[in-house]
Amino acid sequence: MQQSIRGFGAPVGGGVAGEAPLQVVRFMAEGVTTTTSYLDADSSELPDFEEVADWTLLNESLSLKEMKEYVACRGLPGRVRPVLHLDSSLSGWELKGPSLSYNLTVDDVCRRRMLDSLVVFPQRLEKEESVSSEQFPCDNGQCVAQDRRCDQVSDCYDESDEQNCLVISVPDEYQKRVTPPPTSEGALTLLFSLEITSVRNFDLVGFKIGLDMILRVEWKDIRLDFFNLRNRIFSNRVRTYDRIWIPKFYVESDSGSPAEKLQTSPPTLLVRRDHPPRPDDTSRVTKEQVFDGAHNSLVLHKPISITLNCQFYLRTYPFDDQQCSFVYFLYNGNNVSFILNSVMFTGHPQLLEYEVVGTSGVVNNSAVSSFSVVIKFTNQFGYYVGNAFLPSIFLVIICYLTFWFSLDDFQDRIMVSLTSLLVLTGLMTQTSQSIPKTAYLKLIDVWYIALIFMDFMIIVVLAVIENLRQYSSSREVKVMRIHNKHEQKAPFVWLPQPGLGVERKVNVISIVVFPLACIIFIIIYFAISLSYIAN
Template sequence: MRRLFLLSLLSLAAILLTHITNAQKGNCGGKVKVLTLNRDGAQRGNTLAEYGEPIAVRGDYTLCLRFNIIVFRLLTAVIYILDQKDYDELPISLDVYFEKIRTKYGGYGRFYPLPNNLATNKWYFYCQTRNSSGGEGRVYLDGELLVQETIAFATDEAVRDTIMGQDEYMPPYSMSGQLSQVNMWRRVLSHEEILSLTRCEVDLEGDIISWSGPWKVYNAEEKYVSMPELCQSVNRGRMTVPLPSLRYHDSVQLCRGLRGYFDVPATMAAVYESKKFFEGVSDCARVWAGADDEAVEGVWHNPFTGVNMDPSEMAFKIHNPDGDKYQNCILLRDSGLLDTDCKKHSCAACHTTAGSTWTLRGTCEEEERMYYFDLVALPMSFRGYGEYRVRKVEDTWVWYNSVTNTTMATLSPLSLNYPVGRLTWDLKAEVCGQEGGQRMLTLSPCVPGEFTCDDGSCIAFSKRCDLKFDCKDKTDESFCDIVNFPGDYRSRLPPRPASDEALPIAVSVSMDTLNIDTTTMLLSVSYNLRMTWLDNRLTYNNLKPLTRLNTVSQEQVAQLWRPQVGFINTDDIQQTKVDEDAVTTVFRQHKVYTPNLANPYEVEIYRGDTNPLSTSRKYFTIYTCNFDLVLYPFDIQKCYLRLQIISASSEYLVFNINDSTVNYFGEKFLVEYGIGKIDLKEGDGGQYSEIQVQVELIRRYGFAMLNIYIPSVTLLTISYVTLYFRPTIFEVRVMTALTAQLVLATLFTQVSTSLPKTSYFKMVDIWLLFCILLIFFIIIFHTIIDLNLDYGDGSFTSSNPLPKISTGSIGVTRVSPINADGKEEKKDYKEMFKLAFSANDVKFYIIFSKCTIFTIFLLFNAIYWGTLAKDSGLVYYY
C-alpha cells in the first residue's frame, strides 16, 4: 500500500510539473508574447502569422485568443483555420467588425451582433467551442456567453493550416492590431476555465495549437509583456492629458470638453504626483488645480463636480490662501497649494478615462467605424477607428485620411485652439457631397444618451430642448425643430398609408362645460378637440417621453398638412382652426430610433409612420339639438356634436372610431338636466367621414313635481272633496271646483309658455288636461245631483228649512198635516212616493260620482306612470 501511494504521488507530481512547464512555454521569464500587425493602420497582404505545423480538428475543440484592434477594417480577419485542399471548404474562423463578429465552427457560421460596439486599443478575450457529439456551439467574449446554438456538425477529417491576420491573403481585410494567447484544445473547456483565462488567472497552453508553438511571423512586431500589463488594458484606467499654458477658465472648458477633471490634492504626496506630469517642461512651472472661489469668497468650488470643498482637506501652503477677492484660483507648487489670479496662464493636467470613444459628427460615412476616434495624450491628437486622424500641424488642426494621405478639412485657429466640440471646419475634400467651404463638425466624447454642447461638454440627452438652459454656453436649446420635411412634401396633400387605404384620424373630445336651452333647443359646449394621425412622409427629431416637450413650432406647423373638421349641426359655418391657440405635438409611441451621425448635432430620428402627430385646440360651439318633448318633464334627450372631415372624401380620410375617445369633466348635474351617458358613434356623412358625439341629457323632474304635479294633485283633491260637501250648498261646491279648474288652467298656460311650441302633446299636457277634465266631470256631477234634489216650495228661510239629508243616507222627514180640530190629516201616498224616489236618485248619483271620479283617477295614473316607467327619466339612475 505504501509503495502504491508513493507511485501515485510521483505520478501526480509529474502531471503538475508537466502542466506548469507547458503553461510557461508561451512566456519568457513570466511574460506573455504579443504580436502587433500593421501598427500604422496600413493594409498589407504580407503581414501575418502562421502556425508551423498542420493540424486536424476531428471532434470537440475550444479555440481561445486575445485580440486588440488598432484600426477597424470593414472586415478584420483575426484567425482562419483552413482545409489544405480547399481554403473555402468548411473553415474555422473569426472575423471582427466594429459592431458584430462572424464565427465559423467548420463551415457553419453567422453574424452575431454584440451588446456594445467594440473599441480600439482595448484587449478582448474570445473563445469558441464545438461539441461534436452534442451538436452545440458556443461563443464567449470577455467571459460572457454570447452565442449558444445547436448545430449538426459533420465529421471533420481535414488537415488544416492556421493563418492569423489575413483572410486568404486579401489586403483589404488584413488585421491592424495585436494578438496574444492563441490556443486550441481537443476538448470543450468549462465556463469556469474560460473565466479564469479571461481574468488572466491562468495561462493554459493548447494541445492542438499552442501559443508557445512553432509560429512563423511575417512583417509583424513581437514583444513580451507581463500578465498584469496585458490584462490591465481590459479594465481601462485613468489617462492624463497635459494641457498647455492657458487661463484658468479656458483650461477648465477644454478639460471639460475632454470629459476630464483637475486634481485638487489633499496631501503633499498628491501635490508631487500631480506635478510630475510636467517635469522637464520649461513652460509649465505653473499648474492649475481644480477649484476656485470666484462665486463666493472663501467657498472653494470644484467646477467639474459642482461640489464645494473644505479648505482643511486641501493641501494649501502655509499662510494660504491669502489673496482675498483678488486671487480666486489655485496653483500647484512644490510647497503646496496657493491662490492666484485666474486670468494668468498656467498648465494643467486633465485626467480622463482611458479608451473613451470619440465621435466625429457631421460626415456622411458608409461604415459606422469611420465616425469614431481615440484620444491620444502625447501629443494630444485623435486616432480614428478607421483610416482617419485628427492632429495639429503647426498651428492648424487637420482632419485627414492616414491611408490615402488626403486632407479632409482644417480648423482655423481659434482663441481656444482645440478641435473639441461643435466647430466650423474648412473642407478640403468632398464631405457629404459638399466639395469645399465651411461645414459644421462635432468632435465629442459624449456617449449615446448624451448631448454635446458647443464647448464640448456633455449633458444628458433628456435635457436637450427641455425649455431650460443646461449647457454653460446655452446651446442645448438651439436648433430644436422637431419635424423633418422631405423635399417633395406638399402640405395640401394628405398622407397616404403604405396599404393605400384611407388615412385613419382619431379624435379626442374633452368637454369642460355643457349648457342646454330647452326653449331654443340649443346645446352650448366648451371642449378641447384633439385630432391624431400618422404622416409617413415625415421623420421627427429627439422625441421626449413627455409629450408637451414635443411641441411643434408655429413656423413648422404652417408647413404641415392638417385635417380640417367641420362642425355640421351649427347655425353657421364653423370648422377647426390652426392659430396661436392650437397646439401641435408628436406622441413618442415607438421608442426605436435611428441615430444620425451625419448631423453635427446629436439627433435621434423617429419614424413618422409609427409616431403620431396631434393637434389640439379649445372651442366653444353652439350646436342645434332637436328635442323630443313627448315625455316632458320625464324626458331623456340625446344631443349630438356632429364632426365631419372636410379635407378630403372618405376614400382618403376616415375617422378611426376605435381609437377615438370622449370625456366630460364638468358638473354632473345642471339646472334642468343631469348628464347621462356620453358616447361616440359613426355618422352618415355621405361621401365625407363623420363621427358623432352623443350627449345624453336626463331631465331633472324635481322642479316639475314641486310646481306642477303636487299643486295639480292638491287642486284635484280639493275638487274631489267637494263631492262630500252637503248637496244643498250647490254654490259652494261648484265655486270650489271652478276655482281649482281656473288655477289649473293658469298653471297649464304657464307651463306651455316655458316650453317650445310643439304640434304634439307632452306628458305634462296630458296630465294637466286630465286634471282639468276630471274637475269638469266633478262639476257635471254636482249639477246632476243638484237637479235631482227637491227643494219643496223653494223657500230657504230658517222657518221653513229643507228636509235634512244626511251624507251617509238620504232621508226625508215626514210631516203630517193637522186639521183644525187637531187631528192628523189623511196622508197623500202619491206625493210620498215621489219624494222617496227622488231621494234614492240623489243618493245614487252622489255615490256614483265619488266612485267614478276615484276610479278614473286611479286608472289614469296606472296608465300614465306605467308609460313613464319605460324609457323615461323617471326611473333613470345616474
C-alpha cells in the same frame, strides 16, 4: 500658423493604449489672441507652453470626472470634433508630446471668430466609446445624459442643452397643402378621440345645445423627422406648425345646418415617441437624437366650443329621452381613412333638467371622410313630480271634497270648485311656457287636460245636484193638523212627496265614482310613462 506644445506633466508612454494617463489639450482661438488650456490626469503642474501668449487651467471650472465625460461624448479615437468654429480656416496645428505628435486641421464652418476644439490621444479614448452615444456635449465642456437634451430643464451650466430645441425638421421640398402619404398601402390613417367636457347650454325651447369638447387626432407624416423626443408626450410640444399639414374639419348638426363655433384656445400639436431613435449620425455638427416620422405619431389636441341645432321629440315629455348628433367632415385631405378610438363624456352628467346618459360615434369612410357623434340625454322628471303632478292632484282633491259640503251650501261648493279649476288652469299655463309648443300632445299636456276635465265634471255635477235640490224644495207640502180651539196648536210637519231625495243619491254616487275614475286614470297614465322610460 503653428503652435508647438511640449512639457507634459506625465509621459505618453510610447503611444501604447492604456499605459498613458488621459492627455487632453483644448484649443481656443478668438481673433488674433490664442488661449490654450491644458489638463493632466496625474499632475497639477502647469505645463510649459512654447510661444503661447495666454493660458488658463481647465480644471478650475471642470473636475477631472467631468473632463473625462466631456472627452467620452465629444468624438471617436483620432478624431477632432469642432464645437465652435472660426470664420476663416485654421490649419497646421501641431500637437507634440515626448514621444508623439498629432496634427489637426479645422475646416471653415463659420461660428463668428471663435474656435473651440478638443484633441484627445487615442490611447484612452477607446475605452470611452461605449458611452459616447448616450451623452450630450455642452458648449462649456460639460457632458450630460442624451435623454436630458431638450427636457425643459437646464442640466448644462451654460444651458446649452436647452438651446435650439426644435422638435420637427421640415424639409425644404415639403408641401403643406399635400396630404401626407400613407405609411403602408392604402390611405392615410387618422385616429380620433373626442372628449366632451361639458354641456354648456341645453335650450329645450330653442332646440339648441352648446358643447365644450377636446378633439384629439393622431397621424404619421413620413416626410418629417423629429428631434430629442421625450417619453412624456407633453414635453414634445411643437411650438410652430404653420409649415406642416394639419387636418382641418367643419361640423354639421344632424339636420345639416352648420355648427356655430365660438372662440377657443389655439390647438396644441405634440409628438408621441413610439419608436427608438436612429443610430447616431457623426456627420452632424450638433449631437441630436433623430426619430423617423414614419414610426412616431403627431398628436393634435384641439379645444372646440360649438352650438348646435338639435331635433327634440317631446311626445313623451317629461318622461322623454333625447339625443343630439353632429358630424365632423375633413375638408383638406384626400385618400384618408378615419378610425374612431373613443367618444366619452367627462363632465358633470346632471344638467338642470336632463342628465347625460351616454355617447357613441360612427365612422363613415365613403367619398368624404367623416365621423358622427351622438350624445344621449334622459329627463330628470323628479322636478315635475314635485312641481306639476302633486300640486295638480291636490287641486283635484280639493275640488272633489266639495261633495262633502252641505247640499244647502251651494255657494261655497261652487266657489271652491271654480277656484280649484282656475288655479289648475294657471298651473298648466305656467308649465307650458317652459317647454316647446308642439303640434302634438305631450304626456304632460294629457295629464293637465285630464285633471281639468275632471274638475269641470265635478262642477257640472254640483250644478246638477243643486238643480235637483231646488226642484225637490218646490214640491214639498206643508201639512197642518186640524184641532179645536181649546186644543193645543200642533206644529207644522214637512212631508216629502214621492220622488224626492234624488240629489242626495247623485251626491253619494259622485263621492264614489270620481275617486275611482281618478285612480284608474293615474294608473294608466304612469303605466304608459314607465313603459317609455323602460324602453
